[in-house]
Amino acid sequence: MKLVFFDTEFTGERADTTLVSIGLVTLSGESAYFTLNDYDQSQVSDWLKENVLSMIDSSQSVSSKETAEGIRVWLEKQAGDDKISLVSFGKTNDIILLFNLWKNFKEDPSQFHFLYDLPPYLNHAEHIDFCTLLVTAGVSLSSFDKEKYAMLDKVGKKHNALYDAELLRSCFLRLVLESDILSQFRKRIGLALFDGIVFSEETNLNFTASHVENGSQFSNAIENFLSNDPFSIKQISKQNQQSSVYIVEQKNKKYILRSFSLAESRIVETQSELLNLLPEDIMIRPISVAGKKHYVFNTSDLSFIIYPYLDGQPFNGRPEKLTNIIDSAMNLFELLNSKQLNSKLVTLDYSVWNVDVLNIWKDKDFFIDKIVNEVSAPIGNYIKTYYDEIIQELENVIENRDKFSSNAFVHADLNHSNVIVDDEKVRFIDLEDLCFSNVGISVTHCVFKICRHSIFTKQMNLNEFKLKFVSEIRPMLEKSKISQNNLLDFNLYGIARIYFDLFAITEYFFLRKDRRYMYDLNKKFSNLIEFKRMFY
Numbered sequence: 001m002k003l004v005f006f007d008t009e010f011t012g013e014r015a016d017t018t019l020v021s022i023g024l025v026t027l028s029g030e031s032a033y034f035t036l037n038d039y040d041q042s043q044v045s046d047w048l049k050e051n052v053l054s055m056i057d058s059s060q061s062v063s064s065k066e067t068a069e070g071i072r073v074w075l076e077k078q079a080g081d082d083k084i085s086l087v088s089f090g091k092t093n094d095i096i097l098l099f100n101l102w103k104n105f106k107e108d109p110s111q112f113h114f115l116y117d118l119p120p121y122l123n124h125a126e127h128i129d130f131c132t133l134l135v136t137a138g139v140s141l142s143s144f145d146k147e148k149y150a151m152l153d154k155v156g157k158k159h160n161a162l163y164d165a166e167l168l169r170s171c172f173l174r175l176v177l178e179s180d181i182l183s184q185f186r187k188r189i190g191l192a193l194f195d196g197i198v199f200s201e202e203t204n205l206n207f208t209a210s211h212v213e214n215g216s217q218f219s220n221a222i223e224n225f226l227s228n229d230p231f232s233i234k235q236i237s238k239q240n241q242q243s244s245v246y247i248v249e250q251k252n253k254k255y256i257l258r259s260f261s262l263a264e265s266r267i268v269e270t271q272s273e274l275l276n277l278l279p280e281d282i283m284i285r286p287i288s289v290a291g292k293k294h295y296v297f298n299t300s301d302l303s304f305i306i307y308p309y310l311d312g313q314p315f316n317g318r319p320e321k322l323t324n325i326i327d328s329a330m331n332l333f334e335l336l337n338s339k340q341l342n343s344k345l346v347t348l349d350y351s352v353w354n355v356d357v358l359n360i361w362k363d364k365d366f367f368i369d370k371i372v373n374e375v376s377a378p379i380g381n382y383i384k385t386y387y388d389e390i391i392q393e394l395e396n397v398i399e400n401r402d403k404f405s406s407n408a409f410v411h412a413d414l415n416h417s418n419v420i421v422d423d424e425k426v427r428f429i430d431l432e433d434l435c436f437s438n439v440g441i442s443v444t445h446c447v448f449k450i451c452r453h454s455i456f457t458k459q460m461n462l463n464e465f466k467l468k469f470v471s472e473i474r475p476m477l478e479k480s481k482i483s484q485n486n487l488l489d490f491n492l493y494g495i496a497r498i499y500f501d502l503f504a505i506t507e508y509f510f511l512r513k514d515r516r517y518m519y520d521l522n523k524k525f526s527n528l529i530e531f532k533r534m535f536y
Contacts, residue, residue: 023162
């Protein structure tokens with residue numbers, strides 16, 4: 001069920017009124033706006049001039065026929081293989097004025113038929129009047145304020161058809177997502193209802209760097225990695241949280257320094273050994289301690305590792321870069337899969353699931369009561385609406401856990417922030433997620449996270465992504481040795497990774513009484529919806 005919200009401005013509440021402007025918007029926020037230049041000038045009132053026409057750039061206005069053609073093309077694109085249900089605020093002029101545009105395609109407009117001459121991609125049996133939904137949900141129309149109900153940060157241009165269509169969409173989303181009486185209608189619309197809500201959170205977006213004192217521990221590390229020449233050092237923060245990553249500048253060269261606990265030094269050393277088996281033009285290598293054959297420098301209380309500073313920018317979501325990045329990522333996975341190490345990396349085992357956590361998830365009343373208050377209202381309603389399907393899907397994932405055993409060295413979290421793009425050159429960073437784990441899950445997670453970033457940055461919508469995936473990305477994955485064997489279970493691997501992360505978060509919360517990862521709960525449930533919208 002595809003929904004398109006629309007609103008019109010016209011020359012008056014009269015039988016022969018004429019269309020001035022029309023705005024349309026989808027659930028996911030894609031929009032179209034047309035202003036007309038052939039409305040009936042004799043019907044224009046002073047109110048219309050002041051409140052509607054004064055906000056219209058008449059140089060951009062077009063004829064009714066051009067508007068009809070533009071809307072026809074736009075609606076056909078939105079419909080795809082489905083049918084569209086139109087949503088309006090009320091049952092009067094809006095729907096008639098929109099339908100009347102199709103008279104422009106009739107040789108004799110006087111013979112236009114509202115049943116037979118409208119396009120088949122409009123689902124005439126299921127056009128929706130939002131006012132009727134409000135009454136059904138027990139909301140009084142006499143005191144209904146759209147802006148207040150939509151909880152907008154600021155009010156836009158009233159009597160602008162596109163603004164009013166977007167406002168209608170916001171009100172619709174709140175009503176349908178929050179009203180229990182509309183729960184079956186919510187399910188009827190499906191996961192598309194959440195398109196305007198998901199793809200709205202992203203990690204590792206905002207980084208800042210601030211100067212820190214050149215303490216003795218930094219001086220010792222820099223001297224042992226580089227030289228005892230003067231240096232400056234800045235600490236990187238992300239999302240207002242200080243990290244253990246620093247930018248070091250010495251003799252006009254930049255480096256990345258990372259600190260970690262002494263207990264991690266053996267693992268990081270092994271990860272560094274693995275990195276240095278890879279070509280330098282694929283993944284950035286750490287620098288060895290001066291005069292030594294190892295990469296980790298230990299002080300009395302901390303360990304350090306250092307890399308060359310890499311020019312270029314993290315992947316910014318540009319769709320034309322997707323195929324190249326994913327192809328490069330598959331090459332990295334193939335190289336990692338071919339390497340052998342004498343010492344072991346950390347194992348991330350997706351075949352082990354905590355039965356106690358599963359039992360908590362299956363206690364419907366308890367789980368919903370505890371979890372819904374920890375997420376946003378829309379995601380909470382997603383959990384309540386689809387709880388039975390979520391549990392069924394989760395049990396299917398766990399039944400297939402033998403497919404998730406650890407079978408190779410992988411990078412377990414390739415996402416936009418550890419992909420550096422410089423012109424056509426793609427390189428990867430972040431050795432922290434090098435581990436022994438499952439190839440299928442790691443490959444699928446990489447494809448999801450990289451592609452998702454293009455949708456998050458609004459450089460590509462869902463329909464555009466699906467076309468690109470079918471025409472470019474999937475054929476490339478079918479040719480890659482590392483991914484071709486995993487495509488059959490692509491969807492299973494994708495949701496398994498997300499459920500595994502959700503399991504880990506809820507295990508800490510329920511069994512260990514530890515809230516440290518709860519900040520990620522809403523995003524992970526959103527990821528579940530996003531993955532299904534992208535690949536199912």
